[in-house]
Amino acid sequence: MFETGLLRGKRILVTGGGSGLGAAMGRRFLALGAELVICGRKRDRLEATASEMRQETSGKVTTIACDIRDGAAVDSMMDGLWREAPLDILVNNAAATFIAQSEHLSFRAADAILAPTLHGAMYCTLAAGRRWIEGNHNGVVLSILSTSTITGRAFTVPSAMAKSAVLAMTKSLAVEWGPKGIRTVAIAPGPFPTAGASGQLRLEGRDDTLMRNPLGRTGEHSELADLASFLVSDRAGYINGEMVVIDGGAHLRSSGAEDLLQWTETQWADQRAARSKG
Ligand SMILES: CCCCCCCCC/C=C/C(=O)SCCNC(=O)CCNC(=O)[C@H](O)C(C)(C)COP(=O)(O)OP(=O)(O)OC[C@H]1O[C@@H](n2cnc3c(N)ncnc32)[C@H](O)[C@@H]1OP(=O)(O)O
Ligand SMILES: NC(=O)C1=CN([C@@H]2O[C@H](COP(=O)(O)OP(=O)(O)OC[C@H]3O[C@@H](n4cnc5c(N)ncnc54)[C@H](OP(=O)(O)O)[C@@H]3O)[C@@H](O)[C@H]2O)C=CC1
Secondary structure: OOOOOOEEEOOOEEEOOOOHHHHHHHHHHHOOOOEEEEOOOHHHHHHHHHHHHHHHOOEEEEEEEEOOOOOOHHHHHHHHHHHHHHEEEEEEOOOOOOOHHHHHOOOOHHHHHHHHHHHHHHHHHHHHHHHHHHOOOOEEEEOOOOHHHHHHOOOOHHHHHHHHHHHHHHHHHHHHHHHHHEEEEEEEOOOOHHHHHHHHHOOOHHHHHHOOOOOOOOOHHHHHHHHHHHHHHHOOOOEEEEEEEEOHHHHHOEEEEEEEEOOOOOHHHHHHHHHHHO
């Protein structure tokens, strides 16, 4: 679908690129000629994903273990990267969520979602942006958000809050950093099957999520990877501050969480007990 070498010469960091949608985007970026860096907390999983990628392509893949909740760790990751060469593109993909009745969320539980999803994305963006501006280098920040930024979403309130805040960052920096050669864009995916999302959101057995999709299916990873590749490429050079929804039209019918309103207190208690058993 794209010209060969669409992303040739681009050095791209995908946070949370060792799994799920981050890995799918990374694979496509490599296939389009980019140099890829993936980060996450789990070094083993990053290495396993990178080694699969290296077998599939001749492109260069680097892994960095980094907990993006830690600003100093983010700065040290960016220093290390910039010592070699500046990044061209940052993809804020790492995030966390789980379903819970909000009145049962401890402050620590709320922070467990806000810290990577909001603070982590902000730390990475500020760290990359500062270096781009100091070095007079153009850049693109793509943030993977959610349609909860449009609809809100019951039972995943900290995630909806964090994603909405990163959308505000995307729009605000488009104006502040656009004149400095930095584009900020976002994607709001609907349900795409990944181990992370299915496990945390109990998507299995919640047929309503799929039934409510006007297209009657979940998204394909390749569909998201295509959209991401376009948005970070120079072909999308005039798109700035925009969030593109890719959800089959699902959010026009429902936020995706309404079936949870039917859960009984016993079901929620079982959910909490399952969590506390690990
Ligand atoms: C909906 C429709 C969609 C339909 C539409 C689909 C749209 C999807 C939008 C977004 C999707 C995604 O983000 S999908 C991405 C999913 N991937 C992930 O979440 C991967 C990263 N996840 C993680 O790291 C973990 O799962 C997570 C728990 C979030 C963070 O782990 P931490 O080690 O930081 O946290 P812990 O130390 O274990 O716990 C910190 C506190 O949080 C509490 N806590 C942890 N899990 C909890 C839980 N399930 N329920 C309550 N509370 C919980 C603990 O009890 C602690 O509080 P105290 O007891 O008080 O100490
Ligand atoms: N799948 C879906 O249906 C949807 C997904 N999204 C968004 O897409 C993105 C990818 O989600 P998905 O692929 O489904 O889920 P995954 O759980 O596979 O991806 C989350 C990634 O984030 C990384 N991560 C989490 N916390 C941290 C941290 N503190 N520091 C560094 N990395 C971290 C994880 O790696 P590690 O554990 O090694 O740290 C993991 O690779 C997320 O932003 C999610 O909100 C949005 C809407 C729908």
